[in-house]
Amino acid sequence: MDAGFWVLQLLNATQFSMLLFLLSVGLTVIFGLLHFVNLAHGALYMLGAYVGISVAASSGSFWAAFILAPIAVTAIGAVLYVTLIDRLRGAGPMNQVLVTFGLIFVFLDVVRLLWGDVALSLTAPKSLSGAAEILGVSYPAYRLFIIGLGAVVMASLWLVLSRTQIGAMIRASVENEAMAAALGINVGRLFFSVFCLGCALAGLAGVAAAPIVSATTGMGISILIPTLIVVVIGGLGSLQGAILGSFIVGFIETFGAVLLPGFAAVLIYVLLAAVLVLRPEGLLPARG
Amino acid sequence: MFHQTATRTLVLLIALAGLAIYATSGGYFAREIVVEIAILAILAVSLDVAAGFGGMVSLCHGAIMGIAAYAYAILTVKLGLPNLPAAVLSLAAAAIFGTLVGWITGRTTGIFFIMATLAFGQMAYTTIFKSRWLGGDDGIGSLSRFDLAWLGIDLDDSLVFALYALVLLALVYIAAAWVLRSAFGRTLSGIHANEDRMRALGVNTVIHRARALGFSALLAGVAGILAAQHTLYISPQLLFWTVSGEVLIVVILGGLGTLIGPLVGAVLFVLLKHQISDYTDHWHIVIGLILIATVLAGGRGLYGQVEHMLARRRPAPEKPAPEKPGPEKKGLSHA
Amino acid sequence: MLEVRSLCKSFGGIRVTRDVSFRLQPGERRVILGPNGAGKTTLFNLLAGVLPPTSGDILLEGQSITALPVAERAKKGLSRSYQKNNLFEDLTVRENLMLAATAGQRKSAWMIRDSFQDPDVRETVAEVAEQVALTDLLDAPVRSASYGNRRQLEVGLALATRPRILLMDEPTSGVGPSMIEGFHKLLHGLPKALTVLIIEHDMDLAFDVADRITVLNFGEVVFEGTPEETRGNTVVRDIYLGDWQADA
Numbered sequence: 098m099d100a101g102f103w104v105l106q107l108l109n110a111t112q113f114s115m116l117l118f119l120l121s122v123g124l125t126v127i128f129g130l131l132h133f134v135n136l137a138h139g140a141l142y143m144l145g146a147y148v149g150i151s152v153a154a155s156s157g158s159f160w161a162a163f164i165l166a167p168i169a170v171t172a173i174g175a176v177l178y179v180t181l182i183d184r185l186r187g188a189g190p191m192n193q194v195l196v197t198f199g200l201i202f203v204f205l206d207v208v209r210l211l212w213g214d215v216a217l218s219l220t221a222p223k224s225l226s227g228a229a230e231i232l233g234v235s236y237p238a239y240r241l242f243i244i245g246l247g248a249v250v251m252a253s254l255w256l257v258l259s260r261t262q263i264g265a266m267i268r269a270s271v272e273n274e275a276m277a278a279a280l281g282i283n284v285g286r287l288f289f290s291v292f293c294l295g296c297a298l299a300g301l302a303g304v305a306a307a308p309i310v311s312a313t314t315g316m317g318i319s320i321l322i323p324t325l326i327v328v329v330i331g332g333l334g335s336l337q338g339a340i341l342g343s344f345i346v347g348f349i350e351t352f353g354a355v356l357l358p359g360f361a362a363v364l365i366y367v368l369l370a371a372v373l374v375l376r377p378e379g380l381l382p383a384r385g
Numbered sequence: 386m387f388h389q390t391a392t393r394t395l396v397l398l399i400a401l402a403g404l405a406i407y408a409t410s411g412g413y414f415a416r417e418i419v420v421e422i423a424i425l426a427i428l429a430v431s432l433d434v435a436a437g438f439g440g441m442v443s444l445c446h447g448a449i450m451g452i453a454a455y456a457y458a459i460l461t462v463k464l465g466l467p468n469l470p471a472a473v474l475s476l477a478a479a480a481i482f483g484t485l486v487g488w489i490t491g492r493t494t495g496i497f498f499i500m501a502t503l504a505f506g507q508m509a510y511t512t513i514f515k516s517r518w519l520g521g522d523d524g525i526g527s528l529s530r531f532d533l534a535w536l537g538i539d540l541d542d543s544l545v546f547a548l549y550a551l552v553l554l555a556l557v558y559i560a561a562a563w564v565l566r567s568a569f570g571r572t573l574s575g576i577h578a579n580e581d582r583m584r585a586l587g588v589n590t591v592i593h594r595a596r597a598l599g600f601s602a603l604l605a606g607v608a609g610i611l612a613a614q615h616t617l618y619i620s621p622q623l624l625f626w627t628v629s630g631e632v633l634i635v636v637i638l639g640g641l642g643t644l645i646g647p648l649v650g651a652v653l654f655v656l657l658k659h660q661i662s663d664y665t666d667h668w669h670i671v672i673g674l675i676l677i678a679t680v681l682a683g684g685r686g687l688y689g690q691v692e693h694m695l696a697r698r699r700p701a702p703e704k705p706a707p708e709k710p711g712p713e714k715k716g717l718s719h720a
Numbered sequence: 721m722l723e724v725r726s727l728c729k730s731f732g733g734i735r736v737t738r739d740v741s742f743r744l745q746p747g748e749r750r751v752i753l754g755p756n757g758a759g760k761t762t763l764f765n766l767l768a769g770v771l772p773p774t775s776g777d778i779l780l781e782g783q784s785i786t787a788l789p790v791a792e793r794a795k796k797g798l799s800r801s802y803q804k805n806n807l808f809e810d811l812t813v814r815e816n817l818m819l820a821a822t823a824g825q826r827k828s829a830w831m832i833r834d835s836f837q838d839p840d841v842r843e844t845v846a847e848v849a850e851q852v853a854l855t856d857l858l859d860a861p862v863r864s865a866s867y868g869n870r871r872q873l874e875v876g877l878a879l880a881t882r883p884r885i886l887l888m889d890e891p892t893s894g895v896g897p898s899m900i901e902g903f904h905k906l907l908h909g910l911p912k913a914l915t916v917l918i919i920e921h922d923m924d925l926a927f928d929v930a931d932r933i934t935v936l937n938f939g940e941v942v943f944e945g946t947p948e949e950t951r952g953n954t955v956v957r958d959i960y961l962g963d964w965q966a967d968a
Contacts, residue, residue: 134496134499181677181681184681185680188680189495190442190495190496190499191436191442191499192680192684194442194496194499194633195633195634195637195676195680195684196676196677196680196681198630198633198634198676199634199672199673199674199675199676199677199680200673200677201673202669202670202672202673202676203669203670203673203674203677205669205670205673206667206669206670206673207670209667210667210670318627322503322507322626325500325503326504329497329500358515359515359516360515362511362514362515363508363511363512363515366504366505366507366508366511367508369500369501369504370489370501370504370505370508373490373493373497373500373501373504374489374490374492374493374501377493377497386810386811386815563832564831564832566834567830567831567832567833567834567835568822568827568828568829568830568831568833568834568835568836568838569828569829569830569831570831571815571818571819571822571834571835571836572819572822572823572828572829575808575811575819578808578809578810578811579806579807579808579809581806582802582806582807582808582877583819583823584789584790584791584794585768585790585791585794585799585800585806586794586799586819586820586823586824586877586881587791587792587794587795587823587824587826587881588791588823588828589791589792590791593828593829596829600831
């Protein structure tokens with residue numbers, strides 16, 4: 098195991114962390130803002146991948162898929178919000194868990210009906226199909242692109258949240274919804290926008306991941322748990338928490354698989370349980 | 386608070402008799418279905434004890450069942466213990482796991498409790514999945530059933546085994562109903578309704594809930610041993626969190642907090658699954674939509690809804706005293 | 721019986737309870753008076769164990785209970801009723817009292833036997849129902865009970881554990897004048913051996929039942945004495961007069 102090996106693992110861990118970030122940031126803000134537990138978030142990620150594959154197949158362009166898949170998933174999210182999510186906001190965590198668990202089932206079979214049970218893959222665009230030399234290691238350019246994508250989303254969200262009025266509104270509403278409404282913020286519209294943004298990011302993560310993991314009907318469920326862990330570890334509703342949580346989970350899973358095979362997968366649950374019991378507000382909670 | 390009403394007893398007897406007749410008159414396939422129903426029903430009844438009466442919506446009941454099944458496999462296949470004592474120890478293992486989870490998560494509520502149970506369940510799943518000694522993904526085979534030849538009973542006969550599964554289901558239901566009707570069960574409902582007051586009355590609510598989850602896990606363990614004896618082979622899939630999610634669905638569809646409802650839910654769930662599977666292999670979408678509809682309709686579930694309608698049709702036994710108007714109204718909206 | 725030594729509680733920088741000390745004799749009826757915001761309910765929460773004190777000590781029969789959680793204090797015989805009804809809303813009056821009596825007799829952990837069939841529990845429930853005048857309503861659901869009856873049950877729950885010390889947080893809070901008479905009777909009917917600490921706004925009731933009165937203002941004990949001494953005390957009059965007349 099030379100230095101190159103470790104650089105490779107470092108890059109893999111970063112790339113996985115970025116993917117987790119794209120998924121968890123939407124989930125965590127929805128969680129923090131709407132107090133809504135959306136187990137179907139992973140299913141939206143899966144839909145992003147499948148829609149992307151179809152768009153790419155019919156248009157012949159990866160970039161068309163890259164743009165259209167998040168838009169399609171956002172549209173699905175908007176319909177979900179209007180039909181289900183909004184009326185379940187005050188219904189308590191159990192009902193939310195149940196309904197979104199039901200949605201997982203529904204989306205699972207919808208995907209099987211439309212795309213079948215076979216794993217599908219998406220080819221990375223030509224411009225990113227090669228490998229790049231980084232720190233003396235040859236690394237797939239497409240994976241570097243995902244790292245860059247995550248960094249760009251991270252930076253833009255941070256700018257929006259900390260520098261813009263809508264960001265201030267979101268932060269105010271996470272901290273105190275009643276107060277935000279009293280200050281004249283249209284909380285309903287804000288919730289809707291944030292939910293759609295979360296869905297768009299899930300769709301983006303799906304289509305971005307498709308060239309690496311290939312699309313299967315199980316992908317939504319298998320990514321859901323690590324994403325939930327990121328959200329809980331980081332702290333509900335917190336951008337910094339989502340960033341920290343993504344890197345913790347991404348690095349433990351990647352390096353754990355190398356250093357402590359067998360134990361790493363358990364480690365992540367031990368960490369989750371420890372945070373839940375000792376620090377249920379998460380490591381970087383959004384609320385003071 | 387739990388009441389074993391006449392209607393509930395009637396439904397229980399009808400369900401058990403119906404399943405027994407189905408197993409007796411049907412062929413091998415019918416008996417397989419009856420065993421499948423019994424396993425799911427035991428698990429659902431056990432989850433209802435925790436979730437419906439204790440407010441502990443657990444997403445680790447699949448894992449608890451799996452722990453009992455694996456304990457049974459380890460003790461019999463790996464360590465060569467006789468089946469009967471092995472089963473008793475396996476139940477104890479499940480109960481201890483449940484009690485520990487309940488104790489550690491004692492102060493977490495709502496979504497945090499759900500997530501914490503998910504974490505502990507997945508911990509057990511991954512540990513077993515990754516363990517080479519336990520066969521990893523391949524699981525453990527060559528299990529065996531109880532040798533009841535001294536009673537003249539041959540559990541390897543498919544009909545006998547189906548009836549044995551129904552006896553276990555009946556015993557689990559009776560045990561659950563019995564404990565829910567005891568001081569312990571009533572106090573558990575009290576904690577669920579108003580934990581703060583219960584504490585002020587001198588009940589250590591964390592320990593009480595942990596014990597309740599332990600008892601629920603003990604019952605779930607019965608499902609685990611039955612599952613292990615049924616297929617004579619176990620795999621880590623038994624412990625995966627979606628199994629727990631499915632059981633929760635069964636409880637909700639049947640009627641959370643009614644005890645008999647989840648049993649009815651299990652019967653319908655399995656029958657529906659096989660029925661739909663005859664026409665299409667997309668039964669998930671049907672269950673998903675039914676689940677969403679059930680929750681949106683008020684979440685009482687099938688049996689809960691029937692009971693609710695029966696209660697409304699009957700005239701109220703007590704005349705509600707007239708409400709006093711005025712400042713007192715504020716204090717009323719507590720629940 | 722119950723002794724409080726230099727009890728202090730601060731929230732952030734705000735001192736809500738300041739160096740409160742007093743001592744209750746067995747069987748004493750002590751009323752705590754004080755204007756709104758004087759820190760009476762905070763004091764109760766400190767005594768019951770809901771809040772940890774910043775400093776000071778609480779002793780029950782000479783033994784410190786300061787570090788004990790709520791349930792442990794209750795087991796030692798310290799029971800409380802709440803200012804806002806805190807009942808089991810979905811149950812009947814009888815079931816409410818049964819749960820409390822079960823807990824008081826340490827039978828909550830029985831997994832086989834039903835304490836609701838237990839003769840001792842039933843006897844306690846019958847006695848307490850008599851004490852709080854709810855015997856006729858035992859099988860009524862709490863939900864449909866009148867506000868006044870719910871106030872009675874609130875005290876009944878605290879009594880059903882058979883405490884040695886009863887903390888009552890404004891038992892007549894929100895109760896109309898027509899039902900106050902019943903609470904006079906209820907308080908006078910309590911067992912003589914029971915030590916009672918009451919926060920009460922109704923002056924007539926307070927002076928009627930109290931052996932001694934402690935007056936709090938801004939979290940501090942400003943006066944302690946018999947009802948007669950309290951009536952004549954000018955400091956108390958100054959602090960309290962406005963509120964007094966408004967409330968009575």
